[in-house]
Amino acid sequence: MTTDSSLLTSELELQQQEELYEQLLFQTMGELQKENPDSRVIRPQPGLCVKTLSEPDKQKVFVNVCQSNAVPAPPQLSREELVELLQSDDPSGYRVPMSLGEPHTETDNSSQGCTAYDVVINQEFFQTCQKDPLFQQFIILVSVEGLENKYNLELSRDWKVLKNRKFLGSLSEQNIRTKSRPVIEELHTQHSSTGAQRPQFSLLVEPPAGQPQYLTAEIHLPGVSSCASLVLDVGEDRLVLTARPNLFHLDICHHLVIDQERSTAKYDNNTQILTVTMPVVST
Incomplete structure (x- = not known):
């Protein structure tokens, strides 16, 4: 197996890889729409509008938390479970399906320029969040963190929910996935003979039908705080990952x-979560 163990050697390389990853993902989704459309265009319904600030420049940012039945519902979560989740060390373990729209420039009530983002979640889950302030704060936090991760932002946690406005600007159509990517293998954590754990992971292929173009590995690594401890080798038909020290x-x-x-x-x-995107060689 010929390997490349330099994929995760520095934060700078990781940044470059993230840029390429986004390009590959964008290209893949465009091709999927043309060749095998497993997604649909939706117009989200208004929900609630959150006002916050970008850091450190203190520019106004509005988050339109929208709703649609086309977005899958997250796993059932009781209020007691939510309290335990928020008190845990890893609240990100509960994943809320959502669609994160592109930023759009708008004008606020003071005729000042600002940036708005549209986040779409499942309609039924949105209604649950509307009925309970704790759930509402949770979904706002998840939306803000999702935008920060996708667009490399830092947003203030001192946000405000606008009472008389359900959204700012105009809600744009969004392209969301309607079919799950086929999981060709998904395994859960188990111990190896060396004492290191075999992490939970999924292997997914794109597109869902026809000639494969990309193979994606999503690997859950709880307790790993930085990519600096990861050694990744990608071969023609094999992937090897080690998280040091012996995790x-x-x-x-x-x-x-x-x-x-x-x-x-x-x-x-x-x-x-480590995401490895591997283009497939046509045969």
């Missing part, structure tokens, strides 16, 4: 042929 070890073989030079990796410190 996790993963060795995956698959049936596809990977373009190693164009493979990218992205580690999210908040969700503690």
Whole structure:
């Protein structure tokens, strides 16, 4: 197996990989729409509007938390479970499906320029959040963190929910996935003979039908605070990951042929998920 162990050697390289990852993902989604559309365009319904500030420049930012039945509902969550989740060390373990729209420039009530983002969540879950202030604060926090991760932002936690406004500006149509990517393998944590754990992971192929173009590995690494402790090797038909010191070890073989030079990796410190995107060589 020819490997490239330099994918995760520095924060600078990770930044470059993230940029390439976004480009590859954007390209993939565009091709999927043309060749095998497993997504649909929706116009989200108004929900609530949150006013906050960007850091450190203190520019006004508005988050339109919208609703749509086209977005999948998250797992059932009681109020007691939410309290426990917020008190835990890893509240990101509960994942809320959402669609994060592109930023758009708007004008506020003072005729000042500002930036708005549209976040779409499941309609039924939105109604639950509306009935309970704790759930509402939770979904705002999740939305803000999602925007920060996607657009490399830092937003103030001193936000305000606007009482007489459900959204700012105009709500744009969004393209969301209607079918899940096929999971060709998904395994859960178990201990290896070396004492390191085999992490929970998923292997997914794009597009869902026809000639595969990308293989994506999503690897959950709870307790790993930085990519600096990760060593990743990507081979033509194999992926090997080690999280030091002796935390996790993963060795995956698959049936596809990977373009190693164009493979990218992205580690999210908040969700503690490593995403490895591997272009498939046409055969």
